[in-house]
Amino acid sequence: MKLLEEKITAEGKVLPGNILKVDGFLNHRIDVAFVMQLGEELARRFKGSGVNKVLTIEASGIAVATAAAFYLDVPLVFAKKHKSDNISDNVYSAGAHSFTHGNDYTAVVSKEYLSAGDVVLIVDDFLAQGSALSCMINIVEQAGATVAGCASIIEKGYQGGGDQLRAKGIRVESLAIIESMEAGNIVYRPDEGEKA
């Protein structure tokens, strides 16, 4: 999505350790008008896929997932992160690793809110190794529901998580895919989804 690539290039900061800081508009201060446009674009890409539910995980994906769900006119479920393995019986749960925070967590979703028959769009703000998305796919599968696809705002293409999911036949749409980055030079993968 051209508009997003321009925003990342203009406002994002590439920090040592391969970190892209976009917390000025995406995940600490949120440019809500802009994030609503991102959600609208995700909804456009998945319209006609029969999506009846959006799934994300707390916390920084919630705003854009709310926007996507709004434009798809479906409810949003957000998975909660638990530090412990002490999980009740009435939830689906799966483990994941956060490379950003360097910790493991367990994501849980109440069995009340995900069921066989649901067609789920999984949304997150970042896609790098794909750990959070894989964890949510696992949860959707536990429910016997269908994954319509995964959507991320910014994919670090060079970390391979998105392409691994695509290789498994899962539809993955990212609004900007970064092939390489260093301060002052971010290279994006051509966006095939924008005009599709």
Place this chain on the structure above:
Amino acid sequence: MKLLEEKITAEGKVLPGNILKVDGFLNHRIDVAFVMQLGEELARRFKGSGVNKVLTIEASGIAVATAAAFYLDVPLVFAKKHKSDNISDNVYSAGAHSFTHGNDYTAVVSKEYLSAGDVVLIVDDFLAQGSALSCMINIVEQAGATVAGCASIIEKGYQGGGDQLRAKGIRVESLAIIESMEAGNIVYRPDEGEKA
């Protein structure tokens, strides 16, 4: 807000230990179309207050705060919860206690995203003792910014946190204020804000 009171009465569950479970539409599964209406109503109540920023805290307030910020046409900042006191110098931070989770946490906001001159609407999904709101008020004051007011979706009026803030001269708007509840009978405080 009549619509919200009806929804709580119809879909909320009063559980032992004075717990109101509304995670079917507000804080686990989110009825996004409805939450956007809640945000629009909050925006209507604070229009003309000069608000240029919405502040909330992760995670369950983010959806409704996104909606309020969208209709106010201002950015949203969400405070992050840290478990440790090991906080860097470039953030504002304040402690709070979660009665729901029975733990203490430190809320942090980057100094980049809150400054003197900001007029801030503080939004959260629940207001009981007022610990989260007081913590965010503290952060806004550290920045030298102005609190336009606090907004919550559901206030447990009988726990007193909202009225304590009002007694300090802070404008507090809650879309539903519960005066008492037991299974099958939730009593609401008359809503003076709806027609104002």
